[in-house]
Amino acid sequence: MTERAATYREVFAVREYRYLFGAYLLSLAGDQLTAVTVAYLVYTGTGSAALSAAAYASSYLAWLTGGPLLSGLADRFPRRRVLVGCDLARAALIPLAALPGLAAPALVVLLFAVNLLRPPFVAARAALMPEVLDGDRYPVANGVDNIFAQVVQVLGFAVGGSLVALLSLRGALLVDAGTFLFSALLIMIGVRRRPAPRPSASQARPGRAAGLLVIWNDPRLRAYVLVLWTASAFTYAAEGLMAPLAGQYGGGAGTVGLLLAAAPTGMALGGVALTRLCPPSTRARLVLPLAVLAAGVLAAVWLAPPLWVVLSLLVSAGAASAFAIPLNALFGRAVPAQYRGRAFGVAITGLSGFQGMAMVVAGMAADRWAATTVIGFSGLSGASLVLALVPLWRRQRAAAPVTAAAPLEQLRTTSIAGSPVAESGGGRR
Numbered sequence: 001m002t003e004r005a006a007t008y009r010e011v012f013a014v015r016e017y018r019y020l021f022g023a024y025l026l027s028l029a030g031d032q033l034t035a036v037t038v039a040y041l042v043y044t045g046t047g048s049a050a051l052s053a054a055a056y057a058s059s060y061l062a063w064l065t066g067g068p069l070l071s072g073l074a075d076r077f078p079r080r081r082v083l084v085g086c087d088l089a090r091a092a093l094i095p096l097a098a099l100p101g102l103a104a105p106a107l108v109v110l111l112f113a114v115n116l117l118r119p120p121f122v123a124a125r126a127a128l129m130p131e132v133l134d135g136d137r138y139p140v141a142n143g144v145d146n147i148f149a150q151v152v153q154v155l156g157f158a159v160g161g162s163l164v165a166l167l168s169l170r171g172a173l174l175v176d177a178g179t180f181l182f183s184a185l186l187i188m189i190g191v192r193r194r195p196a197p198r199p200s201a202s203q204a205r206p207g208r209a210a211g212l213l214v215i216w217n218d219p220r221l222r223a224y225v226l227v228l229w230t231a232s233a234f235t236y237a238a239e240g241l242m243a244p245l246a247g248q249y250g251g252g253a254g255t256v257g258l259l260l261a262a263a264p265t266g267m268a269l270g271g272v273a274l275t276r277l278c279p280p281s282t283r284a285r286l287v288l289p290l291a292v293l294a295a296g297v298l299a300a301v302w303l304a305p306p307l308w309v310v311l312s313l314l315v316s317a318g319a320a321s322a323f324a325i326p327l328n329a330l331f332g333r334a335v336p337a338q339y340r341g342r343a344f345g346v347a348i349t350g351l352s353g354f355q356g357m358a359m360v361v362a363g364m365a366a367d368r369w370a371a372t373t374v375i376g377f378s379g380l381s382g383a384s385l386v387l388a389l390v391p392l393w394r395r396q397r398a399a400a401p402v403t404a405a406a407p408l409e410q411l412r413t414t415s416i417a418g419s420p421v422a423e424s425g426g427g428r429r
Contacts, residue, residue, distance in 0.1 A: 004138035005279055008144065010272055014143050016132045017141055019190020023183040024125065024145060026163055027087060028152045030179035031118060034090075037172045038097055038111045046104045058389035062115030063352040071123035071345020072117065078196045079124040080187060086121040087184035090114050094177040098170040126348075127340035130332045131194065136280050143275030146325055152265040197338040212346050214339045223392045224331045228324060230389065231291035233354035234382020235317055238298060238375045240261065240359030245371040249307045262311050265316025274322050283326035288386070288393050290323035295382025302376020310372075317379075 012018055073082050097107055133141050142325050167175065215221040238245075239260070246255035270290075273282055297316045300309075335343040358378070365374045 005276060006140040006274075008140070008415075011133070011137045011141045011144060014133060014137065016191050017137075019186045020125065020128070021134065021141075021145070021148075022085070022190075023087075023152045023186040025148060025152055026179045026186070028149060029120065029155075030090065030094075030176055030183070031115075032152065033172065033176040033179065033225060034094060034111065034114055037169060037176060038107055040106050041097060041169050042107050045107075055282040062112055063119055063349055064356075066116040066119040066346045067349025067352070068122075071349070072342045073120040074124035074127050074341025074345070075197055077196055079128045079341070080193055082120055083128075083187050083191070084184045084206070086124075087115040087180040087187070089380075090117050091180040094173055094180070098173045098295045119348070120341075122348060123341040123345040124330065126328075126344040127337075128191075128194075128398070130340070132191075136322045138332070139280065139283065139326055141320075142328050143271040146322070147268045147271045148362070149355050150268045154212050155290050168369065197340075214343050215346055219345070219392070220334050220336065221331065221391065224327055224334070225293050226389055227288065227386060227393065228327055229350050229354045230320070230349065230385050231294050231382060232324070232351055233358040234295045234346040234378050235298065235321055236263070237358035237362040237378045238301075238314070238317075238422060240363050241366050241371045241375060244366050245310070245375070250308075251307070255307070259314065261316035262279070262314035266315035267321050268317030268318075269315075270322030270372060271325055273319070274325055284330065287323045288325050290320045292383050292386045293317075294320035294381045296322065298379025299376050299383065301372050301379065304370070304372040351426065375381045 012021075091109065096102070097110055103112075105261050129141065130138055149239075213227055242256050242259040246252065246259055249255065274286070278286065297313055297320065300313055305313075331347065332340065332344070362374050364380055
C-alpha cells in the first residue's frame, strides 16, 4: 500500500466499481423503500403499531438468522451470480405485498423473506470488492460507499413516504421492485464473471462455522471484530433514545429528526476526512483512538448540556465512527479469499446483533433514568471496554496470519482458548 491516498477519480476510474457502486445505491435505496412502504402498508391495514414495528424491525432479525445461514453462499457460488440472484429474487417478492387481501402477518413474513436476501448480497459484494480494487483504492472506495450509504439512508425514508403519497402503495412497491431489477442489470452489464473461490485439494470441506473459526483463530481478525462490535454497540445505543432525549429537552418530532441526522452527518464528514486527508498508514493507526473517541465523546451527554452541545457531540461521535472504514479494509484484506463471504457475514451479523441488543438495553434503562444519563453511561462504558482491548490490538500486529493456504481442519483443531495457529507459510499482506 502506498503512502499516497487514492483519489475519488482513481476509484471511479475502475469500470467494475462504477457499476457495483450504482447497483449498491439502488439496492440500498430499495431496502429503505421496502421497509417504509411495507411498514406503512401493515399499519394502514391493521392500525397496529406493534405489527408495523415488527415489519420494520424484521431487517435486524433477518441479519441474525440470514447472516450465519446465507452469507456462505458468497463463497460457494460465483459472487456476481449471488448478487444478481438476490436482486432478482427481491424484485419478484416485493410486488406480492400489493396483492389484495394479503393479511398483515403474511406481509411481515414476506418482508422478512425479502430482508433475508440482504445478508448474502452484502457478503458477496464485500468479498468481491478486494478483487475489483487494488492498493489504496479499496479503502477509499469503502469510504465512498459509507458516505453515500448515510445519504441514501436518510433520503430513503423521505422518498419512501413521498412515493406512497404520490403513487399509492401499489405504485411505490413497483418502483421499489424496479430498483432491484435495475441493480441486477447494472451488475450483469458491468461486473465480469469470476469463478467461485475454491479450496485447494488439501483443504477440508468448509463447514457452516468456517467464517467464525477463521475470525476466532486469527488474532488480527479477532481484534478487528471485537473493536468494531464493542465501539459500535455502545456508540449507537444512543440511536434508540432519540425520542426520549428530545422529550427531555422539550422538543418534538423535529428535534428527533435533528438528533437522528446528527450521527450520519458526522460519519459522512469523518469518512471524507479519513479517505482524502489521511495517508493509508495513518488511517490504520487512527482506528483504535477513533473507536475509543466514538463512544467516549458521548460520556459528556451525562452532564445534560444544552441541546446544541448534544447535537455537536453526536456529530463528533459519528465522525469518529468512521474508524470502521479503514477497519473494513484491514479486515477484507486479512481474510482468506475462499472464506471472505462467510467472515463478512459473521462480522456484520455480530454488529447487527450487538447494536440491536444495546439499543434494547438502553431503552429499558431509559425507563428508569434520564436519557442523557443512559447515553453518557453507555459512552463511558464503551470507551472503557475498547481501551481494555488495547493489549489484544497490539498483539495482533505481531501475530502470524491465517492465510488462504491454511487448511480448514487446522482451524478446527486449534484451541478456541486462543493458542497460536500453526505457521502456514504465509506472510503479512
